[in-house]
Amino acid sequence: MSNRYAVILAAGQGTRMKSSLYKVLHPVCGKPMVQHVVDQLIDINLSEIYTIVGHGAEKVQEQLGNQTQFVLQEEQLGTGHAVMQASSSLSGKKGTTVVICGDTPLLTSNTLESLIQQHENENAKVTVLTAQPEDPTGYGRVVRNSNDEVEKIVEHKDANKDERKISEINTGTYCFDNEALFESLNHVSNDNVQGEYYLPDVIEILKSQGEKISAYITPNFEETLGVNDRVALSKAEAIMRKRINREHMKNGVTFIDPDNTYIGPDVKIDQDVIIYPGTTITGDAKIGTGAEIGPNSEIKDSEIGHNTVIKQSVVHDSQVGDKVQIGPFAHIRPLSEIKDEVKVGNFVEVKKSSMGQGSKASHLSYIGDAEVGKDVNIGCGAITVNYDGKNKYKTIIEEGSFIGCNANLIAPVKVEKGAYVAAGSTITKNVPEKALSIARSRQTNKEGYVDKLKK
Structure with missing residues (x-):
């Protein structure tokens, strides 16, 4: 040659x-x-x-x-x-x-x-x-x-x-x-x-x-086709999208509505994956066997494990393990690692954090710059307070810990293995292993106060 x-x-x-x-x-x-x-x-x-x-x-x-x-x-x-x-x-x-x-x-x-x-x-x-x-x-x-x-x-x-x-x-x-x-x-x-x-x-x-x-x-x-204007650009986009989707379907991927599913040219998808309408997968992304993605989800530069389900959510530049549940309406931001069998529920945001196997953050939580161990439960409304206006700090939640609803973990802070944080607490100091930490005002009831107020 x-x-x-x-x-x-x-x-x-x-x-x-x-x-x-x-x-x-x-x-x-x-x-x-x-x-x-x-x-x-x-x-x-x-x-x-x-x-x-x-x-x-x-x-x-x-x-x-x-x-x-x-x-x-x-x-x-x-x-x-x-x-x-x-x-x-x-x-x-x-x-x-x-x-x-x-x-x-x-x-x-x-x-x-x-x-x-x-x-x-x-x-x-x-x-x-x-x-x-x-x-x-x-x-x-x-x-x-x-x-x-x-x-x-x-x-x-x-x-x-x-x-x-x-x-x-x-x-x-x-x-x-x-x-x-x-x-x-x-x-x-x-x-x-x-x-x-x-x-x-x-x-x-x-x-x-x-x-x-x-x-x-x-x-x-x-x-x-040569692309000289936006009309030709849209034609090229449509032709390329159909070509990409057709190839994935021939390789064993199910597209519920291929005309409304957007897959980048470098994406790798294993067989028996189901992609629902409105989903966009771009960049250097890989989807493992048996995963279900969408509807209306966005995956970019991320690896998604086997049998993981992602609904109406966004995952960017992150690693997601096997048998994970994400969404609906969750946001996995860059440099996050979601390990096997984790649940990240609705309106949960994870940023530059790791979540250990079997851990859960089921709803309305922010996990930023954190290291979460195995089998941790993060309650509704709990957040890691990682930013003081100038610097970012790390939160460590060790294996088996329980974080109650509406708890604030002020970084840098560590919740040690098996510890509990009571609902509504604002934690500023490390919590020892298997301890219960309560950091909230004592409740006071003023009997008859409402009647006095109305007079």
Whole structure:
């Protein structure tokens, strides 16, 4: 196999997006478009990937990191000019180069691999990725000769009546013989209305030299969608979401309403999981076998254990064990660890805390910066008071403790193993093992006081 390279065109500003966010960084199913492209290219084991950047270069570099090399196109003078910026790195090298736009998030590694395979098998100098949409209006047409070879590509506006009847269109993704690509780019002219250097002109140059031009027809036109505005962005989102959900369902996941369930491209879901409507699972998330998620739950960058149930709740950047019950209306904030068989009930918030196996906080509690041991019961309205307005402090509740309703644990404080805290107490000192701590005013009843008050 010859060396393989890729050039990603990602320098355009994308004015039709009408956004301060650089176009290729707009997310599709939670991931920037250009990251989708890079991920698929990485899957086909390329020797080198170059991303041509312009507007918003720093933010693109921040997103992609060391996954590609970067070349700056200071002035945007067309697609041919963009590829030329990589000439100092690629010119003269033998091999195959894929040129792809950074706003084509739906293209898959399978399609790109098939494109390369045909290109190399046919020993072509250029292979165009083409498609056959139901309505080709507006697209450049691929004109073939009597031997079914690519004769030329003609833009819709320049096509004659017969050419406009052709259904095969140019998608804007190409495979080139690398040496031929950069040699031909030296002969591309900007003698046109826009004064730009167009990459498709390379095809005309190579054709005039008698070189072979090929085309690979992708069976899935949807993959080739280029995103230039918010309408196309919404289409890409819908197509990607259906693709992701379909794959999970084929792998044994139940979606009660897949059209209203939103799963990110990097999420891993085991079989026999049930996902209810209105649920969003994004980032680096993993859902274990037998879990039930939703309805209307949000999971992000979190691992959810086997047979865990999460209803109408939010879990971010946390670890949740097996056979856990969360919700409804609970919030598990970042850096929390919920161990096996824990119950986190309605309107309970857990932040940067661990809850040991079998512990419960059934309703209306806040557990922040806390370490909760096994089999602890936290009563309704109990809170860890972790913030003094400047610093955060830790609360430790050891195994088997019982925290009564409406108790305030003023951190830093420790409730030792098996201790009880009476309802309504405000605890400012450590509670010894198996002690009962009461920290509230003694009740006083004023007999007949109400009658006196009314007089």
